[in-house]
Amino acid sequence: MEARIAPQVLTDALDDDGDGERDSGLLEQIIANASSTVDGMICNRVATPLDSPPASVVAAALWFTIEEIYGRRQMGLPKNFATAIAAARAWLTAVREGKQNLDAATPVVLKAGGGGNPQVPGRVPVAGSATTY
16 A cells, blocks of 8 residues: 555544544554455456456455545545546446456457358468468
8 A cells, every 4th residue: 555655644534532543443444445346346347346446456356445535634635546446447347237347367258140151360361261360
């Protein structure tokens, strides 16, 4: 977290009792809230909570955690943070709608087409042959 948020900003956002120290358990609760938000966005596609969430899901939860931390004191998000949060939300929405996959291990559902010759990425036709390798 401190790699993204300056320690003083983080301490201020997590110090509800005003003693200058982060309140015990507050960051963990915010992280749990962000993780629940992510789970809620993708639960129609995968069983949640994920046992081994892909890095993209962990990153989305991190960005939602950062959003809540800044929001606790109505601090304006840095523009690049707001952009990353919006991108994470859009990606998770696309996952929920079946337009994106969580990662390469998630099965891709191919829509039935009107014929054609499906190609496997990374394979090219052999000259003079209809076969792809």
